[in-house]
Amino acid sequence: MSRKLVTILAVVMAAVLLAVANQNVNAATNKSNTANISVQIAGLTLVDAAPERLVFNVSGGLNPGSVGTGSDVYNQYRNKPGSIQIENIGSTNITKIWFNTTYESSNPFGTGSRLAYDAGNFVVISKEDANSFYFVNRVEYNRSRELVYVNTPSGWAYGRIRNTTFEYFWAVQNQSSQSQCNSTTIRLGINYHSQTVDGSTNFDSNEGATNGVDYNEFTLTDASWTGGGNVGYANINAGPFNGYCVAVWNCGEKLMLYKWNDDAPGAGSCGNADYFWDNTTDGVLYPGNSTVADLRVRIPYGVMMGYVNEGTLTIIAQSDYSS
Numbered sequence: 001m002s003r004k005l006v007t008i009l010a011v012v013m014a015a016v017l018l019a020v021a022n023q024n025v026n027a028a029t030n031k032s033n034t035a036n037i038s039v040q041i042a043g044l045t046l047v048d049a050a051p052e053r054l055v056f057n058v059s060g061g062l063n064p065g066s067v068g069t070g071s072d073v074y075n076q077y078r079n080k081p082g083s084i085q086i087e088n089i090g091s092t093n094i095t096k097i098w099f100n101t102t103y104e105s106s107n108p109f110g111t112g113s114r115l116a117y118d119a120g121n122f123v124v125i126s127k128e129d130a131n132s133f134y135f136v137n138r139v140e141y142n143r144s145r146e147l148v149y150v151n152t153p154s155g156w157a158y159g160r161i162r163n164t165t166f167e168y169f170w171a172v173q174n175q176s177s178q179s180q181c182n183s184t185t186i187r188l189g190i191n192y193h194s195q196t197v198d199g200s201t202n203f204d205s206n207e208g209a210t211n212g213v214d215y216n217e218f219t220l221t222d223a224s225w226t227g228g229g230n231v232g233y234a235n236i237n238a239g240p241f242n243g244y245c246v247a248v249w250n251c252g253e254k255l256m257l258y259k260w261n262d263d264a265p266g267a268g269s270c271g272n273a274d275y276f277w278d279n280t281t282d283g284v285l286y287p288g289n290s291t292v293a294d295l296r297v298r299i300p301y302g303v304m305m306g307y308v309n310e311g312t313l314t315i316i317a318q319s320d321y322s323s
Helices: 002-026 176-184
Strands: 046-048 084-089 095-100 123-127 137-141 157-163 166-172 184-188 215-219 231-235 244-249 253-259 290-298 313-319
Touching: 046 313, 084 313, 137 157, 157 253, 176 231, 184 244, 215 231
Parallel strands: none
Antiparallel strands: 046 084, 084 290, 095 313, 123 290, 137 253, 157 166, 166 184, 184 215, 231 244, 244 253
16 A cells, blocks of 8 residues: 555656646746847949850851851850840949950951951940940951052052951041141941952042042041050941941051940040940949840951950949049
8 A cells, every 4th residue: 555655646746846847938938139230331343244255166167257146156055145244243333334355466367377366356246135236346457468459549548347248448548747647537438348249449539439429538536545656536427337436546557446445546535436334324233233245256258267366355344433
């Protein structure tokens, strides 16, 4: 009897202790407090451009006189091959975006070297889905030898603007001194030259060419260029290159046709020089937002086979922040 009673009492006591413990847990309460976090972000203008490399080489390469599009880009796993995403990864509002492309330091045509050509000089860019492509800054040097079918006034320098299968000739009036070259005359042919047509080849008004028929004439204005050379520029408002600006070095040593390059000679005054992104028309590109540039390459005739020298497209961004 005594042993059984002890057992029962032990069970009862255990139950009582468990009930008390449960009552203490149920009676617990949570307490909280807060801490304020303050973070200051430094002003930093920064952009990311991706992909970092575009390779146009599908089916063994692009033919001279052709256009390389997104379908010719080697890495075609992207949603829009041939396009570049420009993202504001900094902390300031981007108000302006423009480009530079590399180009040859001398005339590559006729050298027999694929490495004499710069792929950056082939690049044309359009705003996203606008399908309106312009050279960033296409550079051409005067002819490497005489062209027997091109007629110019005596002493004028001349060359061609290569645009795939369509080539246009240009001629620049020489002057008695280099100081006058920034206010000289440039004539741009209206009709293209190709394998089947001569195009505009007569730039001598004394031999039958008529302004507005064979060529358009523009006066070069001093570009006040600090990058070297005596440079003049003109706004092209007629002919096949309407919408571009042109800059000419040393009375026709070389010529630059540009649109999206705000660093080019005369860009600050030439009406056709545009920013790719401009807050006055496109709004502000806020941190974390992005825009897209569609890119193609235009391959002229006369380029040596193989991989040409790799070019560089530089994206420049300007913000509304000043420290």
